[in-house]
Amino acid sequence: MATALKPGARFKSAVCETQVMVVKAPAGEHDLRCGGAEMIAPMATGSGEPDPAFASETLIGKRYVNADESLELLCTKGGKGSLSLGSTPLEVKQAKQLPSSD
Amino acid sequence: MSAVLAASADAAPDAAGDAAGSAADTAARYRDHLLATLGAAPAVRVAPPAEHPARAWARSGLMTLCGAADGAPQLSVLPLTALADGALAALASLAPHADLADQRGAALLAERAALMGLQRRGATSAGGACRLLRAADGLLALSLPRDDDWSLLPAWLEAPAADWAAVEAAVREREVDELVARGRLLGLALAASRVEAAPAPWLRVHAGRSWPGVLAARPAPLVVDLSSLWAGPLCSQLLQRCGAEVVKVESTARPDGARRGSAPFFDLLHAGKRSVALDLHSARGRVQLLALLRRADIVIEASRPRALRQMGIDAEALLREKLDLSWIAIHGYGRDEPQAQWIAYGDDAGVAAGLCAAQQLAGAAPCFIGDAIADPLTGLHAALAAWASHAGGGGRLIALSLHEVARQAVQFEAPRDAAGWCARRRDWQAELRPGDERAPQARRVHATAAAFGADTDAVLARLGAC
Numbered sequence: 180m181a182t183a184l185k186p187g188a189r190f191k192s193a194v195c196e197t198q199v200m201v202v203k204a205p206a207g208e209h210d211l212r213c214g215g216a217e218m219i220a221p222m223a224t225g226s227g228e229p230d231p232a233f234a235s236e237t238l239i240g241k242r243y244v245n246a247d248e249s250l251e252l253l254c255t256k257g258g259k260g261s262l263s264l265g266s267t268p269l270e271v272k273q274a275k276q277l278p279s280s281d
Numbered sequence: 282m283s284a285v286l287a288a289s290a291d292a293a294p295d296a297a298g299d300a301a302g303s304a305a306d307t308a309a310r311y312r313d314h315l316l317a318t319l320g321a322a323p324a325v326r327v328a329p330p331a332e333h334p335a336r337a338w339a340r341s342g343l344m345t346l347c348g349a350a351d352g353a354p355q356l357s358v359l360p361l362t363a364l365a366d367g368a369l370a371a372l373a374s375l376a377p378h379a380d381l382a383d384q385r386g387a388a389l390l391a392e393r394a395a396l397m398g399l400q401r402r403g404a405t406s407a408g409g410a411c412r413l414l415r416a417a418d419g420l421l422a423l424s425l426p427r428d429d430d431w432s433l434l435p436a437w438l439e440a441p442a443a444d445w446a447a448v449e450a451a452v453r454e455r456e457v458d459e460l461v462a463r464g465r466l467l468g469l470a471l472a473a474s475r476v477e478a479a480p481a482p483w484l485r486v487h488a489g490r491s492w493p494g495v496l497a498a499r500p501a502p503l504v505v506d507l508s509s510l511w512a513g514p515l516c517s518q519l520l521q522r523c524g525a526e527v528v529k530v531e532s533t534a535r536p537d538g539a540r541r542g543s544a545p546f547f548d549l550l551h552a553g554k555r556s557v558a559l560d561l562h563s564a565r566g567r568v569q570l571l572a573l574l575r576r577a578d579i580v581i582e583a584s585r586p587r588a589l590r591q592m593g594i595d596a597e598a599l600l601r602e603k604l605d606l607s608w609i610a611i612h613g614y615g616r617d618e619p620q621a622q623w624i625a626y627g628d629d630a631g632v633a634a635g636l637c638a639a640q641q642l643a644g645a646a647p648c649f650i651g652d653a654i655a656d657p658l659t660g661l662h663a664a665l666a667a668w669a670s671h672a673g674g675g676g677r678l679i680a681l682s683l684h685e686v687a688r689q690a691v692q693f694e695a696p697r698d699a700a701g702w703c704a705r706r707r708d709w710q711a712e713l714r715p716g717d718e719r720a721p722q723a724r725r726v727h728a729t730a731a732a733f734g735a736d737t738d739a740v741l742a743r744l745g746a747c
Contacts, residue, residue, distance in 0.1 A: 185439070186435035186436040186439065187435065187436040187437065187438070187439035187463075200436055200466065200467065201436060202432065202433060202435075202436045202467075203435065203436070238591065239587065239622070240468065240587060240588075240622065251432075253433075253436070253466075253467055253468070255466050273534070274534075274535060275427060275429050276427065276429075276535060276538060277509050277510070277535060277536075277537060277538030278426035278427045278510075278538045278626075279538045279539060279540075279541040279542035280397075280408055280410075280426065280510065280511075280539060280542040280543070280653075281406075281408060281410055281411070281424060281426050281510060281511070281626030281627050281628060281653050281656070
């Protein structure tokens with residue numbers, strides 16, 4: 180199963196507490212997973228435990244990207260599972276530089 | 282506006298009794314209010330300038346920063362310059378040997394605008410990064426100081442938004458609270474423009490002792506300052522004037538962004554401070570940072586609590602280890618959840634506190650008040666809290682927020698209702714004299730700031746943090 184990822188769309192993990200919001204994504208359908216299991220709609224009910232191979236946890240406030248940074252997710256709630264696109268793990272994006280002034 | 286402002290008994294002992302004759306003593310009353318919060322009764326109280334708040338506003342140069350670009354400069358209906366003078370007088374009262382005699386609280390609010398040549402732009406902040414936006418049911422302020430912030434807008438609005446016109450169009454039909462909630466989830470700095478009735482304290486003691494009644498002389502403190510931009514650096518700069526040695530610590534990967542901004546302004550806030558740059562992504566850098574923090578008498582930081590925790594820095598644990606430490610945390614909205622996650626800059630935090638909404642209650646058009654004014658106001662209050670805590674033996678984690686400091690400024694001796702705000706605006710307008718209105722002035726910049734990391738080795742060696 181794969182899902183279209185629109186900016187602003189929200190998903191939650193089926194197997195841990197993780198929640199994300201899509202910041203940007205390429206067009207088309209994507210196999211977005213957390214803890215090795217496909218991510219589900221915010222109101223859906225999940226079950227099970229994270230796959231140990233995808234259990235290096237998510238951190239609230241961090242942004243997660245794929246290799247070319249065409250996909251970017253914001254973690255809005257942390258959990259035990261880790262994010263992946265298919266079986267390819269997503270990486271934490273470097274913190275934004277501080278602005279020069281406000 | 283959603284709420285009518287009620288003066289709190291604590292924040293505004295003279296509410297509605299603010300007779301014309303006593304308006305010139307606003308700064309002195311505010312000084313006494315701040316000292317009372319700190320449980321401090323210094324033998325001698327330094328007198329702030331006695332000046333009507335309206336005339337002080339015009340003379341400070343802040344008036345030229347308020348109002349539409351093509352319209353007349355606007356009076357603020359809040360005694361902001363008097364409050365800054367009162368806060369500085371409170372600090373000077375607690376630090377009798379400080380080199381503060383040539384400083385003017387009111388001038389600290391306007392000096393960045395003076396050095397950067399900023400001007401009023403109505404619903405755009407003087408600095409340019411923040412805008413007032415009209416949503417279906419009210420106004421909100423949104424700051425986008427980095428190009429990268431724009432990348433969050435499609436997720437915020439669920440629609441493309443490449444420029445401010447597109448943002449304005451997209452928010453017009455939506456409700457303020459929903460826009461703000463969703464934006465905060467994404468880490469945008471934004472806020473509803475409202476005057477809130479609930480009284481706000483200007484500081485919160487999160488851990489440690491209550492305030493002492495007696496302040497004793499202590500050796501000059503070592504300040505380790507992890508903050509950036511304006512509020513935190515101004516705080517440590519004022520502590521430097523009180524005799525502190527200040528070590529500014531930055532991450533090699535993420536230096537203070539103000540280094541890329543106005544050089545004279547950076548020099549003004551940083552000359553004479555030591556500059557230490559550490560690789561905070563490495564275990565060694567974190568060990569070095571921890572060693573520096575263990576030597577500090579006062580720590581200033583302006584990070585979200587989770588960012589420090591994720592780096593292994595635990596303020597509460599350090600306080601248990603070093604009993605006379607004063608830890609000053611400067612936040613946007615505070616340290617408790619969920620506010621701890623919300624980011625803020627000086628302009629949007631001021632709007633959140635009601636600076637713009639009070640102006641509207643008084644019958645004026647909405648505009649930004651001053652230049653990121655919550656930043657210098659908070660820096661000034663943070664310096665007072667830090668010095669009072671240190672002089673009283675330390676042992677506290679004190680949190681201040683841009684939002685609460687500015688909110689307290691809105692509430693101090695505030696009129697009780699819209700009619701009162703309108704009357705104040707009329708009365709204050711009548712106080713202005715020809716020639717009162719001046720351009721913003723800056724303190725003289727005497728020296729340049731240390732280059733990034735210039736003192737890293739020397740400081741680490743001296744403080745045994747290698």
